[in-house]
Amino acid sequence: DAKTTQPPSMDCAEGRAANLPCNHSTISGNEYVYWYRQIHSQGPQYIIHGLKNNETNEMASLIITEDRKSSTLILPHATLRDTAVYYCIVTGNQFYFGTGTSLTVIP
């Protein structure tokens, strides 16, 4: 499975959009991009996933570049409850989580 690179930490003001980047330059054609988040010591929570096209759901939007070598997760209006570690995963079957980005939403 392809490796991903994420910044270790980010801050975002409450109510503003949070844009979390992920690099996956070795992604192969049949690998999906998934995003999960983990709040405290709970099990990770699924956010969104995509293959080539941009995706949107009730939680977030996923923007994938045309060459698929990077993506951005967008939380449109961050709240304090969005403070968590966010993981970008590129995978077929294995689901390697990596170290993620610790997002802190500031009041």
Added chain:
Amino acid sequence: NAGVTQTPKFRVLKTGQSMTLLCAQDMNHEYMYWYRQDPGMGLRLIHYSVGEGTTAKGEVPDGYNVSRLKKQNFLLGLESAAPSQTSVYFCASRGTSGSSGELFFGEGSRLTVL
């Protein structure tokens, strides 16, 4: 619908003891996974299974064994526990490829090896 259930949720072992963690899912999922998470770190994949009777190694398989004799259960075994295996263990499952790909997680099992 219980989802993914892990047993036990807490366990304290002495070095050299053995134990088995049980993961059970009631969603008829094909894929099941075992992860460990050490303090301040991300989840690391130990072993996974793509169907009943199959298992495969993940990133950190040494010191662990797994079995998937029944589709709904995925067992993680520690034959001779070591302090380095003190961690929180998460089990997850998901449907076949072509589904949403969403991993459903259990609540975690906290293991301490003295």
